[in-house]
Amino acid sequence: MSVLGKINQFRRGVMRGLTKNIGKPKTERDIILVDKTEIKRVLICRPNGRLGNLLLITPLVQEVEETFPNCKIDLFVKGGLAPIIFENYEVVNKTIHLPKKPFKSLIEYIKVWISITSEPYDMAINVDQNSSSGRLAVKFSRAKYKFYGDLDGELTESKSDYDHIAKYPVYNFRTYLTKLGLPKKNKIVESLDLKLSIEEIANGKRILDHIIDPSKRTICLFTYATGEKCFSEEWWESFYSKLKVEYRNYNIIEILPIENVSQIGFQAPTYYSKDIREMGSVLANVDLFIGADSGIMHLASSVQAPVMGLFSVSELKKYEPYDGGSVGIDTKKCLQPEYFKIINSILENGKLKLYPKAV
Template sequence: MGILKKINVFRRSLMRNLTKNIGKASSQEDIILVDKTDIKRILICRPNGRLGNLLLITPLVQEVTEIFPNCKVDLFVKGTLAPIIFENYDNIDKIIDLPKKPFKNLLKYLNVWISIKRQKYDIAINVDQNSSSGRLAVQFSNAKYKFYGDSAEESQNVKNDYDHIAKYPVYNFRYYLTKLRFPKSNKIVAPLDLKLSSAEIINGKNIINSIVHNTKRTICIFTYATGEKCLSEEWWENFYAQLKDEYQNYNIIEILPVENVSQIGFKAPTFYSKDIREIGAIIASADLFIGADSGIMHLASSVQTPTIGLFSVSNIKKYEPYDNSSIAIDVNLSTKKEYFKIINSILNNGKLSIYSDAM
């Protein structure tokens, strides 16, 4: 581990210890929310700029806007991806983004915190209880109801999918609402959703047609991932050879990462773009996506394409793709025979997508 990484690990650990008790002493059980139509502005805090982490809060945003349909939601995030991801979310109003390097953008950094304090919110929500900046933002906000993201033990004990990073914020927030005398909800947590437009879907289909020039069904693969999550070239080359042999009646298109590298040596037809929504539209037009745990895997899940996540080191229960026949495979425990049994099952069942009518 490099010296800078060690400093960052120490800094995060220190900040978590300093902020973990923020909000613990406050009790709002004596506050009753009489009319949910009174909720006009909500702040959701997820100060993280990674593609996957931002996509993983879309279920919570859907939950909040379904409960409070008349509200406007501000997002406290980091980086520049949030306006792209939430482009078609009608209830999203302001994107309040922390600079990635606060000490190089100190004035902007301070202005962000000032803007949170100046705006009057009805509810402030921290997504991740371990986020120091998230807890501080809720504490600092001028909100009547403050939810710090703390775990709901009741949900932990009865929900077998509670550990999932997209789901436990929803379960925790539902539990918090019961403290405000809201009825208990047992609805299934919404899937990740990029909310592609019909025009974007049509464009994705047209791009695929320009790559393959045929009417075969399509499988998209993504062979890259960061750090230890990235499977070896040998693994991918063997898997791709078997995939190509088994599914000769399918197009196999490799989605390339921003680094423009390929673990199979660019042997498959490829698509490269830095436009997240365009990449999503390509995957939405496919029948199956296969890739290691990464932001692009969550992107595939967010466009309702059946997604097979290949896990080697990540926590499957926390990050696995879900909904629409999606599944995680532990490559350390599964055989290639089992992979293809799963692939066959998904392809034979067909794709059920909210985007089908646009294709």
């Protein structure tokens, strides 16, 4: 780990120690929510700017919208991706974003925090209980109802998918609502959702059709990932060579990262864009996405493309793709011959999608 990385790790540890008791039952009085219609303005705090982490809060945003249909949501995030991701969410009023480098934009950084304390929110929600900034934002808000992201006590029943980072904030939020006097909710947690329009999906098909043979089904690879999550060129080239043989009657394309690199040496037809929504629209039209744990993997999930997620260092239960016929596999336990059985199963079951494939 670099010196800067060690400093950031130390800083996070100190901040978590200072903020861990904020919002504990002893410091917040219990309040009963008599009428759900009084919740009109909600602040959701996820001060993180990564594509995957922002997409992973879409199930919670959908949960809040369903619970309080008359509300408008402000999102406290970092960076400039949130307005793009939540572009078609009518329930989202605005995004409040911290600058990526606060010490270089100190005045803007301070203004953001002041804006949170000045807004008359009815409810403030912290997504990640380990986020010091998220806990502080909820604490500093003027909201009557404050949820800090913690699960106070055990779930009344076991949830096999509780560890998933997109799901446990929803489960915890539901538990919090029961403490406000609302009835228990057992509905399945919603999928990640970019909320593409019909026009966006159709445009994605037009782009894809210029790359592939439209008469064939399409498998899309994403061979890049950050740090140790990225599989080696040797690994990908071995897998790709077998994939070409097994699925010779399929289109196989590679979607490229912003770095414009390829772990298979650009052997397959490629698609490159910096437009997140356009990338999502293209992925919405493929029959299978294969890639390591990354923001693009979650992007594919958010348009309900069937995903085979490759996990080697990330926690599978925490980040695996779900719904749309998707599956996450532990590459340390599952050998390559097994991959093709999984791929066959996904392709045979077809696309269980919220977004119909454009025609």
